[in-house]
Amino acid sequence: MIFITVILKEMGNMNNIAGRRPDSHISHPFRVMVNKEISDYIRSWRFLILLILIFLTCLGSVSVALANIEETLKVNEAGDSFIFLRLFTASDGTLPSFFVFISFLGPLLGIIMGFDAINLEENKGTLSRIMSQPVHRDYIINAKFVAAITVLSVMLFALGFLVMGSGLIAIGIPPTAEEFLRIIFFILLSILYVSFWLNLSIFLSVKFRQPATSALAGIAIWLFFTVFYSIIVSLIAKAAEPSQAATTQQMLSYQEFVMNLFRILPSQLFTDATTTLLVPTVRSLGPLTIDKIYGTIPGALPLGQSLLLVWPQITGLIAATILCFVLSYVSFMRREIRSR
């Protein structure tokens, strides 16, 4: 973890040094803003707290996974060819696996990084001062987003690689190229997922004047999605349940309907996508009939096929992210910027 902070700090320093070079080089204002935001994030307490939190969970899940992997290896020495991916998915039930942790903590990361992006500047009176400098108005939103996503990406990549490295040392089996790529895609997907929540919380920070309100609203949305939404969906599902005498077709469309209700959730999209990427044997995300399975040879999907399978999920996530960004953009661009 110290390593990560050092890297990030170095990045900040390097940018500063680059900026300090006299005359020869004048940074673009947007870069100046991004640099400032990044160094603000890294110096802030909240980032340190997040880092510790994430690091601990990652440590826990990896140690659980490693304990489990030995058993998996003993039981199944011949068949399983994706041992390395097990590092990210294995769990003995006491602690969730790494990717479940990320899907759980990702929203928190995003919300914490963005909930006071705009309204804090507004309350401190710095927004109107910065906006009276010759910069475009969207620079401030974009800079906040780019800075936060940069910091988060570095963090997630570092964590992913840490898990890989420790796994490599512990089990001594190097990942295949495909496994490596799958992990990279998984990390990219996590960044996308976190950026959705980041954009949502930036939007909330544009909407609400008080940082506390926007943080609460963000957490409320997160809770609603993780806890209450599934309760509501199961209620709807119960009400819409077809009778015992329903045809297969009816049953299927009912299943589809319930699945689609769940797929409104960004977290569901993320879980679907990561499971498919990290567990190559997953070959469908919808209901499977005997007809579909009949005649298939059990085995793993190649990476391309897995990606194809989750493409709708990824598109959905990207769309949700862009939607949030556009919302915050629109509500910020035409807003009147008063001093305090």
Next chain:
Amino acid sequence: MDSNVIELVDLTKKYGSFTAVDHLNLTINKGEVFGLLGPNGAGKSTTILMMLGLTEPTYGSVRVCGIDSTSNPVGVKEKVGYLPEDVGFYDDYTGLENLMYTARLNRIPEKEAKEKVLLLLERVGLSGEASKKAGKYSRGMRQRLGLADVLVKTPEVIILDEPTLGIDPKGVNEFLELISRLSKEEKSTVLLSSHHLHQVQKVCDRVGLFVSGKLIARGDINTLSRELFASEPIIIEAGFNSYYAGAADLKPADKLIEHLKKINGVITIENKDNFLRIGCSDDITRDISRAILESGAELNYFSRKEYGLDDIYNRYFEGNGKHE
């Protein structure tokens, strides 16, 4: 270049059914210090925000240095330094770092910026506090840092929104001196909004009176008072003790007022506890003083009054701006 640095044409801003700025027409010339004077909520800040493109006018146009503020705010912001009312800085950055950030946003080369920032800090009297965190600055220091912040980009136009709000009287004086010195040295145009007349009177070449979204009068202070008090341009104030021995049926003051009313040129007389406020059309100081003395009253105060902004202000705002 055009001598009209700021040009507002039919500028209107509505918030729902409320009109904050109502068909405002105003031009400000190069190099002058213009005071926007008006009570709180008169629409001064809104006008300033529209000049900087920080809010869109409902109707009308704003041109600053010949650039349209609504369609090209960045162009305007390159030339205009704006000190918002109650300016804020990044608390965990030092004063120097805050200004350096502004300099970088204005694409000033790093070395030049550093020299300039240090010079400006010295000029506003903050060189001792340059490496102190801005969060620890007092209100007055923050305001001075704000002025330095405005000057970092060497603006052609400086817009100050209620710059003296919340500073103690000594600080205000220093601040105003700083502004007038800067406007003279840098030859930049200054627009200053305030609801404090004395401050405006001290530094401004011209003032505009702003009431509920309308500019009801403009000009230098002399012109304004002439315009406003056209009917009674001169006020004479007189206080007296009375040892009046004459007719017992009339109170001494009443008798005197009767007397004074007969003098040519006296328009109005107000009496308040033997203190007279006499509005005259001409300078008839001599006649009045003689009349009072001849009446037997003992004069203890006598003054010919020039109108200040105070009077102009009161004149307008006593009637909730319903003058004219």
